Amino acid sequence: MTTFVELLVNGISIGAVYALIALGFVIIFKATEVVNFAHASLLLAGGYLVARLWPLVGFWAALLIGVAAAALVAAAIEFLVIRRADVASHSVLAIVTIGVDIVITTELTRQIGTDVLAMGDPWGSEVVRFGGVTLAETRIVALVTAAALITAFLLAFKYTGWGVAMRAAAEDAETAALMGVRLGRVSMSAWAVAGGLAAVAALFLCVFPTPGLDRSTSLVALKAFPAAILGGLDSTTGALVGGLVIGVTESMMSGYQNDMVFLGRGIGDVAPFLVMLVILLIRPAGLFGTKELARV
């Protein structure tokens, strides 16, 4: 039972981190109808800066710079690539983002080499015990931080002028423009927010029990794609639920894999994609989505 609770809480925690990534992915899709395949590279860029800078400026300043830089890079992609590209189809833009992803990721993996970079976080490998349940501090901080960021985002999305402009533009860009909404600003801010969230997620993907940031970190980030897709690419609620589903599934599958040897080793890594496939077979638009993937 305690194992189950530990796995569940860890799953929710990692799921909340996936949700941060998926949320950014969904915001970008809502604002620009572009599937951003460069998302994992934004995450890697943010995480890399934190890892490199903390010995120089301290952890918190490094984190701030990492988040700001990821937001800036994302905004730059929007401004230089997405906005300029005068192409008819959003799927072409999606392919362009693959190109951007390759450029950024290749350069960063070259910089990282075979190193495993510590994140310099203050939580280290401390654990907390509640009754018989043992949890890593990092998992608790991740859960609390992700929950706070997601709540803040959803409140802003619902109540601020920025949120109203985002939703209006997502629903009907031409009419939003007719109402005076500056679409360029809306889409650039969406990219920036998504980049910032990805950098925060990078931190929590690389702290204990993970040894640190290495060149495979962006592969870990890929698990958030099924989270976004199974929730429905254009649904913020979907991103949250999708993130949690993926996180808990992965945690449970890894935790109990000895009882499920018939499924093979490493089922925890495959599980997110299996869950996604099953859900898409039943609901092609994802759990909460309104636009089918075929439209992408």
Next chain:
Amino acid sequence: MADLVVRDLVVGYGPVRALRGVSMRVPSGSIVAVLGANGAGKSTLLRAISGTLRFHRGACRGAVTLGDRRLTGLDAASVVARGVVQVPEGRRVFARMTVEENLRAGGLGRPRRDYAKAHDQVVELFPVLRDRARQRAGLLSGGEQQMLAIGRALMAGPTTLLLDEPTLGLAPLMAARIAETIKEINSLGTSVLLVEQNVAMALSLASHAYVLEVGEVALEGAAADLRAGDEVRRRYLGVADAVEGTLETRTLSRWS
């Protein structure tokens, strides 16, 4: 306040020519009607003024000016900031957002302090928008959606309002209600460019009218003259029957 002037406007969607040298003037404070059959280029004219042709892969030549400021070449949001706001054909309310949020979207470009005042004016004009504030706009009736679309545009504080077929698909009573509202909005000092297929209604509201025919101004004049003469009937309706009867069948056929 300034006149909205359109000069030699040519618009093409790729190889399709939708406007071929249209000129017109909306004097400050007036209501000007634009009439024309389906496909005459009425919505295209409004898109060119509002700067939304790019959403339709259209391009334009010629000039649109408000006073001594050129609107051509500006993006849609900048045109709104200059005080020229459009209520698009088919209402286009944000269906997934609440009525209140729709109004808010309309006022996004304005300073906060103007917002409350604009909001009060709009709900006074359309009390139903206050009663339904928290309801999703997609659930409103057609007439209510049209009121919301107009209210939303008013939130931007327009000096010139562009209306694209505001009575399209509305029952006669609701159409009359919308007509009344247009008159009221105009009496508060807003110029109106009214695109309509409901000829009788448009000519009764407007002081001046233009008839578009395949992308050109085929006829223009004081609304009273056009109402009195049979030129509009011949050119635009293509029949010589009693105007009222003809209008009714046209309106009915549009509902189907």
